[in-house]
Amino acid sequence: xxxxxxxxxxxxxxxxxxxxxxxxxxxxxxxxxxxxxxxxxxxxxxxxxxxxxxxxxxxxxxxxxxxxxxxxxxxxxxxxxxxxxxxxxxxxxxxxxxxxxxxxxxxxxxxxxxxxxxxxxxxxxxxxxxxxxxxxxxxxxxxxxxxxxxxxxxxxxxxxxxxxxxxxxxxxxxxxxxxxxxxxxxxxxxxxxxxxxxxxxxxxxxxxxxxxxxxxxxxxxxxxxxxxxxxxxxxxxxxxxxxxxxxxxxxxxxxxxxxxxxxxxxxxxxxxxxxxxxxxxxxxxxxxxxxxxxxxxxxxxxxxxxxxxxxxxxxxxxxxxxxxxxxxxxxxxxxxxxxxxxxxxxxxxxxxxxxxxxxxx
Numbered sequence: 001x002x003x004x005x006x007x008x009x010x011x012x013x014x015x016x017x018x019x020x021x022x023x024x025x026x027x028x029x030x031x032x033x034x035x036x037x038x039x040x041x042x043x044x045x046x047x048x049x050x051x052x053x054x055x056x057x058x059x060x061x062x063x064x065x066x067x068x069x070x071x072x073x074x075x076x077x078x079x080x081x082x083x084x085x086x087x088x089x090x091x092x093x094x095x096x097x098x099x100x101x102x103x104x105x106x107x108x109x110x111x112x113x114x115x116x117x118x119x120x121x122x123x124x125x126x127x128x129x130x131x132x133x134x135x136x137x138x139x140x141x142x143x144x145x146x147x148x149x150x151x152x153x154x155x156x157x158x159x160x161x162x163x164x165x166x167x168x169x170x171x172x173x174x175x176x177x178x179x180x181x182x183x184x185x186x187x188x189x190x191x192x193x194x195x196x197x198x199x200x201x202x203x204x205x206x207x208x209x210x211x212x213x214x215x216x217x218x219x220x221x222x223x224x225x226x227x228x229x230x231x232x233x234x235x236x237x238x239x240x241x242x243x244x245x246x247x248x249x250x251x252x253x254x255x256x257x258x259x260x261x262x263x264x265x266x267x268x269x270x271x272x273x274x275x276x277x278x279x280x281x282x283x284x285x286x287x288x289x290x291x292x293x294x295x296x297x298x299x300x301x302x303x304x305x306x307x308x309x310x311x312x313x314x315x316x317x318x319x320x321x322x323x324x325x326x327x328x329x330x331x332x333x334x335x336x337x338x339x340x341x342x343x344x345x346x347x348x349x350x351x352x353x354x355x356x357x358x359x360x361x
Contacts, residue, residue: 007063007094009106012052019062020054027089035235040086045229046070051083051110053103055094063091066103068111072221073118074213076341079221081114084357085121100127104135117339120220122358125330132334138346140333144353147304147311147319151289155263155298193280194244195287201227201240204249212272216307217343217350218335220357222272230356231270238269241287243280251280254356255288257295266292268302269355271310281309285317307352331358 012020017037024032041050047070055064066088073082090099111119123131131137150156205224213219220226231238231254242252251273257266268288273281292300302319304311333353335345 007055007057007097007099009053009055009064009102011106012050012054012067016052016054016062019060020052020065023062023065023089023091024087026091033235039233039235041067041069043229043233044069044071045225046072047081047114051107051114053106055090055099055103063094064099064103065089066100066107068107068116068119070114070116071226072223073120074216074219074221075118075345076343077214080118081116082220083111083116083119085119088121088127100130101134111338117337117341118345119336119338120357121334123330123332123334128330128332128334135336137334137336140335140346140348140351140353142348144333144348144351145304145311146322146327146331147302147314148322149289149300149317149319150298151266151293151300152298192245193250193283195241195283196244197239197241199232199240201232205252208249208251208272208274212275212308213352215275216352218345219307219352222270239291241284243273243284250274250277251284253284253288255291257292257297261299263298264296266295266297266300267355268300268314271302271308271313271354273309273313275309278309278313281313282316285313285319289317301355303354303358305351305353306349310352310354333358 017034021032021034021037024030041052044050050067050069052065052067054062056062066085068083068085070081070083072079074080075082088100088103090097121131121137123137128139132139201224203224205222205227209222213221227240231240237256239255240252241255243250252270253268253272254270255266255268257264259265266288268285271281271284273284289300300319301322302310302314304314304319304321306312333348333351337345
């Protein structure tokens with residue numbers, strides 16, 4: 001029903017995909033492929049279908065989009081329906097008209113009907129005030145830090161100093177400093193561990209996650225079904241390396257590399273390690289650094305929660321916290337609890353978060 005301002009709210013119907021992709025490019029300036037969209041919203045293994053609400057003009061143009069994609073969440077020592085809130089967007093010509101708030105409110109009853117009492121979102125500086133001040137979301141605090149490791153200071157210096165002679169001088173000076181600040185221990189070998197890249201997951205991943213999540217309060221439930229969809233069926237290219245000993249799965253790491261900020265950047269997207277084997281995490285991080293180096297990455301990044309021992313493993317592996325002032329833009333993990341349960345979901349110490357929770361495209 002039109003609201004008197006030239007737009008109306010309606011639920012997504014099959015056939016809206018092309019208009020949604022056009023809106024994405026108008027808002028973010030980057031294309032989203034039909035393959036990516038289908039993987040994200042249609043080919044998910046969880047829930048009956050996407051939760052998408054749109055704002056459209058009288059002539060049918062899509063000018064607003066709000067969606068949540070259902071995923072299982074580990075909470076209170078059980079798996080419960082949850083969701084990622086992703087791809088919230090409003091056409092620049094229609095912003096500051098209350099569209100996003102109207103869309104989120106219309107999605108609420110469907111979330112309740114599906115018993116989705118808890119959702120996660122990573123918000124930028126533009127959306128953070130609306131979500132937290134008007135929609136009831138809370139920031140997960142203290143902020144889960146981003147850790148980085150400089151692998152080659154040359155490209156970073158070249159980007160920071162665009163005058164080439166100065167950049168070359170800065171690179172020469174920065175490289176030894178970076179090796180000290182981001183020093184990683186020497187890779188001492190596998191000590192009996194077998195590290196291999198795999199293209200499929202099996203029931204051992206469920207067993208490993210069952211052991212890890214006992215020390216975790218909240219997390220996306222990283223089942224074999226979830227991992228298969230999230231990484232192995234994604235249109236993007238991920239590397240999944242596992243560490244085994246005598247056939248027993250002791251840990252895995254998911255990585256990918258991309259061109260960003262004018263350089264090649266590697267990401268540790270996921271790191272899950274048997275709680276009693278810190279050596280496994282150390283080995284997997286070292287192998288990831290080696291792969292990033294082979295792929296020409298100047299910088300490596302990872303989200304670093306304290307839960308699951310991830311932060312400690314990254315810091316032993318030469319990663320350091322990225323100061324907030326160096327962030328190219330704000331990224332805030334937030335949560336909403338629609339249940340009547342007790343417990344503070346906004347306390348970051350209980351959260352196991354990774355780039356896989358943020359980078360759902």
